[in-house]
Amino acid sequence: MTTFVTLTQEEASQLSHEILTRYGYSQPHAAAITRNIVAVQRDEGHSHGLYRLISCVDTLRRGGVSPDAVPRIEDTAPSVVRADANNGCSLLAFEQARPLLIDKARTNGIALLAINNSFHFSALWPEVESLAEEGLVALAMTPSHAFVAPAGGSRPLLGTNPLAFSWPRPGRDPFTFDFATSMVARGEIELHRRAGKSIPDNWAVGEDGLSTTDPEEALKGAMLTFGAYKGSALSMMIELLAGPLIGDVLGHETRPATTENSGRPWHGELLIAIDPHKLLGDTMHYHLEHAETLFEEVLSQGARLPSQRRYEARMRSKETGINIPEALYKELTMLRDTSL
């Protein structure tokens, strides 16, 4: 059983900000990181919430991130923005490039943002959702940490390569999804190993390239993508778009923060924003309402929308505060309070 500690949004933000600045992050970086992880924690996204403060500090201690980098925002082409994070965290680069991305999408109909040379650890949905809140349709993707074999392969090559999408809904929370293209998170396999449980046969292959239900074998071998060869193709697309297309690394060249002698999960990110108003003009309202019929039909079948649980968690957090596991809370306050 996990015991939770409840904080107000202000308390959670203050805790995050104090830890980040204490270990050397500049005010702007600490603020951008705090906004992201508190938003995720508020939605009960524990894996990408305040927990990530630990790796933010760890990566900094290992020299894996510049704590006071000033992103360079470049107007590359009429529909292209480039944000060089200058070895800093991706989140500040995104925030600073965001107004120009929005402006270009509104002017030209569609625009692309490439974030390069960045320390990247965050969930993508807060970024696409922040664009949907401006009335734009948004996509985001990153290549990340090669734990995954391509369909038919036997060795880690592809990242866990998340894809996030957000669609503006008039008067409602956006329709948003954000999923890794790996079948499960690597941590899930680790949890099964610790519990001595077998894993489903479509999660991973052993070193021999054959499907395995043994978590030990799986951790020595490679994870699989979701959706067999289709998921594998999609994952390769993400590698290409958020890698070579924007002049950045492939998944097998990113460096997990957990490896010895290495401290930076370092890779690019690609975002695409589309302005429905530029495409549809005065008919936009009609077509956005039309899209609602799709969501209504999903719900009327008793199915759920992808972001539904998260929005329910957000409502709860607004009413009762932000919940974080007590053990994590203790670890974070220790990080804040012990002498350096």
Next chain:
Amino acid sequence: MTTFVTLTQEEASQLSHEILTRYGYSQPHAAAITRNIVAVQRDEGHSHGLYRLISCVDTLRRGGVSPDAVPRIEDTAPSVVRADANNGCSLLAFEQARPLLIDKARTNGIALLAINNSFHFSALWPEVESLAEEGLVALAMTPSHAFVAPAGGSRPLLGTNPLAFSWPRPGRDPFTFDFATSMVARGEIELHRRAGKSIPDNWAVGEDGLSTTDPEEALKGAMLTFGAYKGSALSMMIELLAGPLIGDVLGHETRPATTENSGRPWHGELLIAIDPHKLLGDTMHYHLEHAETLFEEVLSQGARLPSQRRYEARMRSKETGINIPEALYKELTMLRDTSL
């Protein structure tokens, strides 16, 4: 056993052109349709090759398509082209809008093409591949025929919603994929029914919304997407992007050509083209070569690239001619030769 008839590319094209014009398609439509389906047949894509001539004629006879529609190409915004197919086939609209899409991608870095009011039956890969041959990275998607339930649902709502992607490879065939987001084609379930075989439990649900291995139950119920809730989310994204975003219909509003009193598989299509040169400038060549390391690693594991079989078929067809099943060949020549 299927017996095949071998035709030269010219013979296959002539057969297609004669059939299409005989039943009333204008020269430009007949030419555009022929180019697409002969290219697919050449790659041994039997389901979307010359076989589709039958439904092209059938749809026309039912009054489901304008055989001589002149597409209207509209320069909607700096990075947006709109092609109103004017109730004609999507393929001519694509061909006529393509130069402006390419031009906009090269000028602005990224551009979007929306095809509306179109009779649509074709594989998407020839379109994205034709953009990759111009050095662009391309995506295409359509919502199509609601046979698929959302994850957790029980009734057909989503289309089979294909997604196609192509990436230019210097001196090589592009890296291309084109897959339906349904687990399998509906025809696969029909084939199992006819053969009295059960289907895997992740292909479909019965009318009760529960997973079924009985093809009869599956055909009464709904197909499933590939990749469970992730595939379902992706399919919904395609519905939204190639539907309401471009002012067109959702999957459950498209009309299959096989239904009585209806003769048009009618829906929109969205394409996105990105110019790597505009993003990368002089470093483009380096980064495209870098992308090759991903493909090499896939192959070195003994895995295949998504389009590999198709390119091998293309090589065979170049050497020995285009193969079509004899029964289909007879049906097509009859369509060409019987008096109207």
